[in-house]
Amino acid sequence: MAARGASRALRNSVKQLTAAPVVQRRTFVAAVGAARAGITAAPKAAVSTPFQQTRGVKTIDFAGTKETVFEREDWPRERLLEYFKDDTLALIGYGSQGHGQGLNLRDNGLNVIIGVRKNGASWKEAEQDGWIPGKNLFEIDEAISKSTIVMNLLSDAAQSETWPAIKPQLTKGKTLYFSHGFSPVFKDLTKVDVPTDIDVILVAPKGSGRTVRTLFREGRGINSSVAVYQDVTGKAEEKAVALGVAVGSGYLYKTTFEKEVYSDLYGERGCLMGGIHGMFLAQYEVLRERGHSPSEAFNETVEEATQSLYPLIGQNGMDYMYAACSTTARRGAIDWSKRFKDTLKPVFNDLYDAVRDGTETKRSLEYNSRPDYREAYQKEMDEIAGLEIWRAGKAVRSLRPENQK
Numbered sequence: 001m002a003a004r005g006a007s008r009a010l011r012n013s014v015k016q017l018t019a020a021p022v023v024q025r026r027t028f029v030a031a032v033g034a035a036r037a038g039i040t041a042a043p044k045a046a047v048s049t050p051f052q053q054t055r056g057v058k059t060i061d062f063a064g065t066k067e068t069v070f071e072r073e074d075w076p077r078e079r080l081l082e083y084f085k086d087d088t089l090a091l092i093g094y095g096s097q098g099h100g101q102g103l104n105l106r107d108n109g110l111n112v113i114i115g116v117r118k119n120g121a122s123w124k125e126a127e128q129d130g131w132i133p134g135k136n137l138f139e140i141d142e143a144i145s146k147s148t149i150v151m152n153l154l155s156d157a158a159q160s161e162t163w164p165a166i167k168p169q170l171t172k173g174k175t176l177y178f179s180h181g182f183s184p185v186f187k188d189l190t191k192v193d194v195p196t197d198i199d200v201i202l203v204a205p206k207g208s209g210r211t212v213r214t215l216f217r218e219g220r221g222i223n224s225s226v227a228v229y230q231d232v233t234g235k236a237e238e239k240a241v242a243l244g245v246a247v248g249s250g251y252l253y254k255t256t257f258e259k260e261v262y263s264d265l266y267g268e269r270g271c272l273m274g275g276i277h278g279m280f281l282a283q284y285e286v287l288r289e290r291g292h293s294p295s296e297a298f299n300e301t302v303e304e305a306t307q308s309l310y311p312l313i314g315q316n317g318m319d320y321m322y323a324a325c326s327t328t329a330r331r332g333a334i335d336w337s338k339r340f341k342d343t344l345k346p347v348f349n350d351l352y353d354a355v356r357d358g359t360e361t362k363r364s365l366e367y368n369s370r371p372d373y374r375e376a377y378q379k380e381m382d383e384i385a386g387l388e389i390w391r392a393g394k395a396v397r398s399l400r401p402e403n404q405k
Helices: 002-013 077-083 096-107 121-128 140-146 156-169 209-217 236-246 257-272 274-289 294-316 318-323 327-356 359-368 373-386 388-398
Strands: 052-054 057-062 065-071 089-092 112-115 149-152 175-178 199-205 222-230 249-254
Touching: 065 236, 077 236, 089 096, 089 140, 096 112, 096 121, 096 199, 096 209, 112 140, 140 156, 149 156, 156 359, 175 236, 199 209, 199 236, 199 249, 199 257, 209 222, 222 236, 222 257, 236 249, 257 274, 257 327, 257 359, 274 294, 274 388, 294 318, 294 388, 318 327, 327 359, 359 373, 373 388
Parallel strands: 089 112, 089 149, 149 175, 175 199, 222 249
Antiparallel strands: 052 057, 057 065, 065 249, 199 222
């Protein structure tokens, strides 16, 4: 029964989850920008001391705290091919991370196969990307049966729904790989209780699957977290690092499953997405209510942030960005940042508590397992796209030189 169970569970319970909408899977906005003229000196680098290196390991001083970091240079393609020469990697799910990691693994020459629901949206997308049915594209159960390493990249809700069928197939000697600690960390809610006789590891790229793919093709590599949940063979960490490089990581930072999932859920709801969107809306709405035009409100809220100031922060840090601005802007920003921090910190503490106690996990599982998930999700996306701020932004973006025909 287990031989067909996962595909059946996926088909009957979470068809809408394994084939996430294109808008969710394929979205990637790369902020690019040059530093403003007139900046003559950059602040000191964040890394205060040179790293100490042994084979595959670097100890780096991050603002006074020493951490272990692994990097791609220690795992050249030839070493990856030798290390995984006897392995078949079954990548289950072909959403955002599945797409990016799978193509990178294939380009690196590893024996990787895809497992998804036959003839579903993800199956068809995989075919478009050159995966061939019967050769390296299979239904989930068949892919798992052929593998030594099972890379479970289904959505969090789909992992929970399909686990009763997948778990019996994770026999001794296989390795279970995640890119998010969600399922095993919140096992009381997800019911994902991993077998005790296999290695369980994690590589969590710090970006979308599209970013993973783009940086790999540029010859760079994304930052990723790496962790071990269960080490049966004594080689789990080494295997995780090697896989991290193989899927497209440039640098890998050690963490735990718990810390990865806490920081990830917290960050997405905070500064990365939810918090920043809320601040954009609040500032824009006040400007409009005070009589400013849509174009002015958008330019002062979003356009200048994403096209000018945020790239400076990404390139060289907050102090560098301050140095690039006028003395008037600098003074006001420094003064008001303290008030924003004091006002928002209680909200961020509430958010972290909600992540840690499972409230956010319960909410996500319940919502994302609804039969009408995709329809409800699309309705929310349509509402966001229909907000005046983003309709104004579409007009502003159309005027950029790169968008002129």
